[in-house]
Amino acid sequence: MDMINLKNALEKIEMPQAMQERIVRNCNEQLHNREEHTMKKSNTYRSQKWIPAAFSLSLFLMLSIVGTAAVRTGFFKNITRWDGAVTGSVYEQASEEIEVTAFADGGTLTVSATLLLPGEPPYCFFETFGVQSFQITDGDGKVVMEQKDPVFSRLEDGKASIQIPLEGIKPGDYRLLIRQFAGSAKADQPLTINGIWECNFTLSRL
Amino acid sequence: MKQIIRAPSDGAEALVAAYGSLLFRLCCVMLGNQADAEDAVQETMLQYLKKHPSFESPGHEKAWLITVAKNECRDILRFRQRHRQVSLEDWEGVSYDTPDKGILEALMSLPEQYRLVLVLYYVEEYPVKEIAQIIRRTPSAVKMRLQKGRRLLEEIYRKEYL
Numbered sequence: 087m088d089m090i091n092l093k094n095a096l097e098k099i100e101m102p103q104a105m106q107e108r109i110v111r112n113c114n115e116q117l118h119n120r121e122e123h124t125m126k127k128s129n130t131y132r133s134q135k136w137i138p139a140a141f142s143l144s145l146f147l148m149l150s151i152v153g154t155a156a157v158r159t160g161f162f163k164n165i166t167r168w169d170g171a172v173t174g175s176v177y178e179q180a181s182e183e184i185e186v187t188a189f190a191d192g193g194t195l196t197v198s199a200t201l202l203l204p205g206e207p208p209y210c211f212f213e214t215f216g217v218q219s220f221q222i223t224d225g226d227g228k229v230v231m232e233q234k235d236p237v238f239s240r241l242e243d244g245k246a247s248i249q250i251p252l253e254g255i256k257p258g259d260y261r262l263l264i265r266q267f268a269g270s271a272k273a274d275q276p277l278t279i280n281g282i283w284e285c286n287f288t289l290s291r292l
Numbered sequence: 293m294k295q296i297i298r299a300p301s302d303g304a305e306a307l308v309a310a311y312g313s314l315l316f317r318l319c320c321v322m323l324g325n326q327a328d329a330e331d332a333v334q335e336t337m338l339q340y341l342k343k344h345p346s347f348e349s350p351g352h353e354k355a356w357l358i359t360v361a362k363n364e365c366r367d368i369l370r371f372r373q374r375h376r377q378v379s380l381e382d383w384e385g386v387s388y389d390t391p392d393k394g395i396l397e398a399l400m401s402l403p404e405q406y407r408l409v410l411v412l413y414y415v416e417e418y419p420v421k422e423i424a425q426i427i428r429r430t431p432s433a434v435k436m437r438l439q440k441g442r443r444l445l446e447e448i449y450r451k452e453y454l
Contacts, residue, residue, distance in 0.1 A: 089414045089442070092399065095392030096415045101316040101333070106308050109334045113304035117341055165346045168355030169425065173348055 157182060158203060160279070174275065177208055180267070181281035188262050190252060190289040195222075197248040199267065204244030208277055212269035214238045215246035218278060219266035222255070230255055236268045236276065257289050307337055311354065314416070315361045321411050322365035324400045332364040358416075359426055362408065369404065394453035398445055406441030409434055 160180040164172045185200040197217055201209045216238035222231040231253065239248040264283040270276035315336055319329035339360050347353040399407060408427065412418045413434075420438070424431045 091392065092395055092410065092445070093414050095395045096317055096321070096399075096411060098392065099313070099317045099320055101308075101312040105316070105330055106312050109312070109330065109337060110304045110308050112334055113308075113337050113341055116338055117304075120342070163346060165348060166352075166356075167348060168352040168359065170356075176346060 158206070159183065160281075162208075175277070177277055177279045179281060180279045181283060183209075184267060184279070184281070184283065186262075186264060186283040186285055188285050188287045190260075190287050192291065193252050195250045195252050195262070195287065195289075197250060197262070197264075199246045199248065201241075201244040208269060208279075209244070211271050211274070212241050212277075213271045215241040215248075215267065215269045217248050217250065217264055217266075218268040218276075220250075220262060220264045222252075223261045223263065225259055230260070238268070238270070241269075252289065255289060257291060259286065259288050261286050304337060304341060307340060311357055314354075315357060317415065318358065318361055318408075318411055319365055321399065321407050322362070322404060323368055328368050332361055332368055335364045336361045355422070355426060358412070362426070365404075395449060398449040398453065401448055402441060402444055406437055406444060409437045410441045410445070413438055 159182045160177050162175050163178050165174040165176055167173055183202050185202060187198045189196055199215060199217075201215075203209055216236045217233075218236040219234045220232070221229050224230050233250075237248055237250055239246045262285050265280065267279040267281075268276040269279060312333065315333045316329055319332040320326065323329050323332065336357060340357065345356065347356065399410065402410075409423055412423045412426065413420070418426070420431045420434045424434045427434070429437075
């Protein structure tokens with residue numbers, strides 16, 4: 087018996103559309119329920135006697151972070167292989183930890199990235215900092231430029247000025263959307279920093 | 293380090309569209325029952341969505357999903373062994389009356405250990421080495437299962453359907 091017949095026979099098995107829809111609906115429902123359950127759990131006070139203690143602790147924490155410019159929202163996450171082996175790490179949800187401005191002059195876009203927590207990990211380890219993945223869209227929302235390779239610049243006093251050459255872009259108003267930054271130190275693999283940063287810029291002349 | 297980034301908005305829909313049929317096919321062959329296969333695929337998708345793991349490449353993501361689906365099928369098979377029940381639905385529910393019904397029925401009558409390697413090797417075209425990693429056996433054990441599975445399949449097919 088030819089195994090091609092087996093392959094052909096099995097490849098005819100497709101998941102029916104109704105089943106696909108059912109699975110999507112059930113998954114979304116279960117995830118929603120799980121989220122709701124977690125929220126309820128975190129909102130429930132187990133005992134009234136903990137309320138004063140929790141109140142004093144939160145007051146203490148609030149007082150201790152007064153004056154801090156930014157609140158830490160990011161966290162490290164492992165990158166895994168299919169079998170669960172950890173092969174690297176990535177820093178997630180860093181949108182509130184980096185401030186971005188951009189201006190274009192001639193054929194170059196200068197992106198100024200300011201680290202709001204320069205003394206804390208992972209930012210305190212970086213020597214160079216760069217944009218790893220970004221998109222530039224025009225006024226109609228059409229993507230005019232996209233890049234997924236990192237463009238690095240030296241990091242000084244928690245600030246990096248990254249120069250990106252603008253290719254094939256006409257003068258006009260644009261929106262820059264950065265999805266990934268990358269930071270690196272000597273002899274270290276660059277660390278990807280995920281988040282969403284948006285800013286507008288105008289290209290007046292080429 | 294390259295990694296796959298799936299936007300949260302992609303969610304279950306994109307996942308089912310990308311891997312639904314592959315996992316469903318695999319689970320059907322492992323379980324021989326459409327309803328159980330659907331449960332196994334759904335559980336696999338849920339595990340992915342709950343953990344939201346980051347992978348090196350799409351190949352790793354696919355292999356992870358296959359491994360989880362395989363484990364889900366094993367759990368269902370173990371449950372069935374403990375709680376014997378009469379299935380209301382048979383293999384015909386999955387084969388959709390194709391002329392290849394005989395091959396599918398012959399495949400379904402093989403022990404589970406042969407079914408999985410045959411599907412991964414001949415349908416998903418995984419190399420022996422990768423199948424060995426997925427089922428946590430040595431490559432020579434995979435080769436043995438392929439050889440024996442092929443032979444058994446041919447024997448059953450000749451005896452029952454020719």
